[in-house]
Amino acid sequence: MGGVTHRRAAADRARSGWRIALLMLGAVAPCGASGTVTLIVPDLAALSRLPSITLPPSPVYARDRAGGVWSVDEIAAEFGRITDRPPAINFNRPAFVRPDHRWLVAFNDWFMRLQKALKLAYRDEVWDCDDFARCFVAFANMVALGGGETRGSICVGWATVANLRAFGGQAASSGGGHAIVIVGSADGLFVIEPQSGKMAALPDYPNRDSFVEVNL
């Protein structure tokens, strides 16, 4: 299978000759620890065939102005305080860094420029609401971590919501879910419609009582 081969430790020993040959070809590197492990060898040849792209200059992450760290329990409590139906929160880390609000506003503007630069337009399934939201989250964390945030990932995630009331250019809909961005900045919880850049504090978000879940 080209770049990756799966094999168990016993099989590794039995086929050491093959392994050496494959290693010489740069196809696989074994890892002698626990469980079945295969190391993926980055395919630099394929990478070199990709053209380079340049993204618009992003706002410098304001680490010194970032807020403290917000635990998942604190985020859940904030949702509980503001909404009638607090959503389930899926998370990996127990706490998240609250970015500076001015940086968030600047990043949101940048994200609109990024969409234009990459010519990202809505396409059913391939590039739809959840893709816009996840793209925002991915790049926000990339800019923050690359900008020197060493305390961990920032409090930005995407949420699914029943879009019962229009917001940010998205018409109200009685059926089906919609994906938006949630950010816990130093100024509180905010909702962003990533397709238009419209931002609102959670208490002002018209669908605040119809969240389904939040993915941080």
Added chain:
Amino acid sequence: MRCLVSFWLALLPGVAGAADPRGPAITMPDFPLPKFATDRYGQAEEIGVIRLLRELHRGGVRGSGNFEAADSDYVVVSSDSLGLLSAWLEAACKSGGIQLPLARLRPYDGTVYASLLETATNIAAARHTQRTLAVPVGVMICTRRKPWGTLPGDGERDAYVIIATERGFVVFDPPTRQSALLADYPNNSEVLKIRL
């Protein structure tokens, strides 16, 4: 007078930048479009949510409440592309100022890198294909009860990239470059969430 105008013109970008300082432009390899697995007719192999769920159960994941797919139809990724995806992720992170191989030395959130790869492959699909199918790259959050490679079995939560390939779901940890079929991943019964 000309000098004075030049002086103020030179100051302008700095003044504008004070409110919204911008970093350097990020130059990175274009977003990677993985190869897709083909069916017996040579067409890109499609996979729906029901079959994805079945593959998860084959991979040892219990129940279905911990699985969430944002789209209904996907195209199966060829496992030949995993080397490209790994290389792209490392290069993109480096372009953005992140040393991915060292990422676990600090508070680590695997969802960040899974999201980046998921986004990158879907941007590539949206820009370079006319397909109407999503790319099944996502995130898997689980409890590390048992060690896996160099990662300890310490009961902590951890997150990995998960990719639906023709060989089944592949679990991938970007900083260590470790991978395994989901069926062989030692904590496959400890999955808390899988999101595609």
